[in-house]
Amino acid sequence: MDVAALVLAGVGAVFALVAAGVNHFLVTRMERLCTAVTDGSVVRIVRSSDMYYPVIRYEVADRVYDRRKQVTVNKGTTFRVGARTHGHVDVGYDVGEQVRVRYDPDRPTRWFIEGDTQTRTFVKIFGLVGALFLSLGALAGIAALTGA
Numbered sequence: 001m002d003v004a005a006l007v008l009a010g011v012g013a014v015f016a017l018v019a020a021g022v023n024h025f026l027v028t029r030m031e032r033l034c035t036a037v038t039d040g041s042v043v044r045i046v047r048s049s050d051m052y053y054p055v056i057r058y059e060v061a062d063r064v065y066d067r068r069k070q071v072t073v074n075k076g077t078t079f080r081v082g083a084r085t086h087g088h089v090d091v092g093y094d095v096g097e098q099v100r101v102r103y104d105p106d107r108p109t110r111w112f113i114e115g116d117t118q119t120r121t122f123v124k125i126f127g128l129v130g131a132l133f134l135s136l137g138a139l140a141g142i143a144a145l146t147g148a
Contacts, residue, residue: 009137016130
């Protein structure tokens with residue numbers, strides 16, 4: 001079999017495995033465990049390195065939780081000139097925005113925003129890239145075997 005076919009198929013397999021793992025541990029498992037629902041709100045946006053994260057506040061059994069959303073994308077741009085910041089950063093949520101929070105009743109710090117699709121989008125993109133590379137690897141392997 002052709003080396004290029006093996007490399008393409010190997011890259012595809014890695015992407016597919018990452019997608020499957022993220023889907024299992026960050027999507028399916030969380031949906032299974034987080035059965036309770038409460039209202040929350042975005043209380044601030046925090047910056048860590050070059051990423052911006054909304055902080056969600058929600059209450060469970062008279063205890064208030066402020067939790068940073070873990071998966072987010074810097075969709076906008078920001079830049080500094082001297083002491084002034086220019087540009088716009090959009091993290092998908094605005095301070096003061098109300099959200100529905102699903103949480104684990106046994107461990108309220110395990111939570112996610114109901115209806116948020118970022119993780120699913122990540123899984124779909126990685127899965128599609130994996131399928132593309134696996135297909136290219138299979139086609140390259142077939143071409144090598146048939147002498148085309």
